[in-house]
Amino acid sequence: MLLHICCAPCSTAVIERLNDKFEITGYFYDPNIHPEEEYLRRLEETKRLYNEIGIPLIEAQYDAEIWFKLTENFKHELEGGKRCGICYDMRLEKAAWFAKENGFDIFTTVLSISPHKKAEAINNIGRRLAEKYDITFYEADFKKKDGFKRSLELSREYNLYRQDYCGCIYSKRHGH
Secondary structure: OEEEEOOHHHHHHHHHHHOOOOOOEEEEOOOOOOOHHHHHHHHHHHHHHHHHHOOOEEEOOOOHHHHHHHHHHHOOOOOOOHHHHHHHHHHHHHHHHHHHHOOOOEEEEOHHHOOOOOHHHHHHHHHHHHHHHOOEEOOOOOOOOOHHHHHHHHHHHOOOOOOOOOOOHHHHHOOO
16 A cells, blocks of 8 residues: 655554555655755654654655645635645645556555545545546545544654644644
8 A cells, every 4th residue: 555644643543543454655745845844854754753663655756846836826725725625636646646657556645634634525536546547545534533633642652743733834824
């Protein structure tokens, strides 16, 4: 399974749930994270976690310029609006394409563990991309069954850096 990751803390509880069902490879593709120092900090923390738990991690290119171009007309929207859909689509498209090109038979994302993210929107995009790339998307709402709470507990256990905003610089401005 190719597991798209937004950050180390969010991936902890998802890995705990999926690790006995799938052979997981992490995929870090998050051009929405700004500033670049924050992106690098989240990436390094993800590398540390994945090394510690023995799961392979693939770092995709940091396409921040493309992300800004795609979302510039929606920068004033609150989190959960059209900008988020564009962002989910961009990241999941890259994950689906990478999964298909590299022989994975299934992919998913940790995004739905966040209380700020709409699982239905994420799963709809995943299903559409699964059909487009002829690959399986594992649908989930990882925040259910105390998934987010568990990610907080595991983050403390692993002593992970936990950022003070979820997602992009625009969501930081709006207090998420």
